[in-house]
Amino acid sequence: MKWTNHVTRKHVGAFSAVVLGFLVGCVSLEAALPAAPVTVQAPSPQQTAPVNLGPVINTKLREAEASFTADGTTMYFNCQMRPGPGGNDICVSHLTGAFEEGRWTTPEIVAPGVISLAETFDAEPSISPDGKTLFFMSGKRPGGYGGMDIWYSENVDGVWQTPKNAGPPFNSPYEDHCLFVSVDGNEAFWTSTRPGGYGGNDIWTSRKVNGVWQPASNLGPNVNSPQSDHHSILSPDGKSLYVTSGRPGGFGGEDIYVTTRDAAGVWGPLVNLGPLVNSAKDDRCPSFTPDFRFFVFDSERPGGNGSKDLWWIYYDQIQHIR
Numbered sequence: 001m002k003w004t005n006h007v008t009r010k011h012v013g014a015f016s017a018v019v020l021g022f023l024v025g026c027v028s029l030e031a032a033l034p035a036a037p038v039t040v041q042a043p044s045p046q047q048t049a050p051v052n053l054g055p056v057i058n059t060k061l062r063e064a065e066a067s068f069t070a071d072g073t074t075m076y077f078n079c080q081m082r083p084g085p086g087g088n089d090i091c092v093s094h095l096t097g098a099f100e101e102g103r104w105t106t107p108e109i110v111a112p113g114v115i116s117l118a119e120t121f122d123a124e125p126s127i128s129p130d131g132k133t134l135f136f137m138s139g140k141r142p143g144g145y146g147g148m149d150i151w152y153s154e155n156v157d158g159v160w161q162t163p164k165n166a167g168p169p170f171n172s173p174y175e176d177h178c179l180f181v182s183v184d185g186n187e188a189f190w191t192s193t194r195p196g197g198y199g200g201n202d203i204w205t206s207r208k209v210n211g212v213w214q215p216a217s218n219l220g221p222n223v224n225s226p227q228s229d230h231h232s233i234l235s236p237d238g239k240s241l242y243v244t245s246g247r248p249g250g251f252g253g254e255d256i257y258v259t260t261r262d263a264a265g266v267w268g269p270l271v272n273l274g275p276l277v278n279s280a281k282d283d284r285c286p287s288f289t290p291d292f293r294f295f296v297f298d299s300e301r302p303g304g305n306g307s308k309d310l311w312w313i314y315y316d317q318i319q320h321i322r
Helices: 009-029
Strands: 064-068 074-079 089-094 121-127 133-139 148-156 176-181 187-192 202-209 229-234 240-245 255-260 283-288 294-299 309-314
Touching (some): 064 283, 074 121, 089 121, 121 176, 133 176, 176 229, 187 229, 202 229, 229 283
Parallel strands (some): 064 121, 255 283
Antiparallel strands (some): 064 074, 074 089, 176 187, 187 202, 229 240, 283 294
């Protein structure tokens, strides 16, 4: 079924303004990036295995794709809490103690009937640092460009508003999802099945020049493969990109890799993050807590509560892998 395109230049301009606001929060949050002094943290305890976020968050169904507000106490994630044609929603939970303690409130579906719809597939949330804007992927939502599009909703006086389409170059008549925007607001990465790639899901990028997002560009064969390559996030220093890939040669079905760009901006070959992160099952879709102390990802490894669970490791255990 072909969805009618209701997205106008006005919407695209509004999206750029939302991204700018999003990144203003990120800049203050991530002041430890290149030009600013870095707060030195004590080394974390040595880990031999990732830690499950626990039974309050993880169930026998799907929990995946975490994203955190600036204070680190609110987590949005993909959940599967109700039956129906969609079956995948966006949930929110609040941390009530130290992260390692795993004391989370009972998850709740975010804005059912507005963001999480019974007839759509809603996943891959990315919350702004101030908690006021939620980006997410939605499948078969009327008004989009293709089967899966990137959308966003703004929270006004505590109420989530009707989602708006992110527009081009992010969305196309194909499947587009997993948006990540750099701290300076001038570089975006996302996943797309549009023509011109190397396989199914590929990582694409765009730069903002004079306030205008440029046409999408594929990251090339060092990053993308004939398999599925998706869900990319930048390292704290902005030099490396963490990517999920189903390519052969890993530990299991999907693994998490890292690629690093050189001085000319060319991305190097993917490097597997190794057995602390990757298992014989699917391991994918990483994120950071705001202080970059914890590296959170979803996995189907043994020892979880069901399908995909959320797990964490200390980031300094793998930060050296580039």
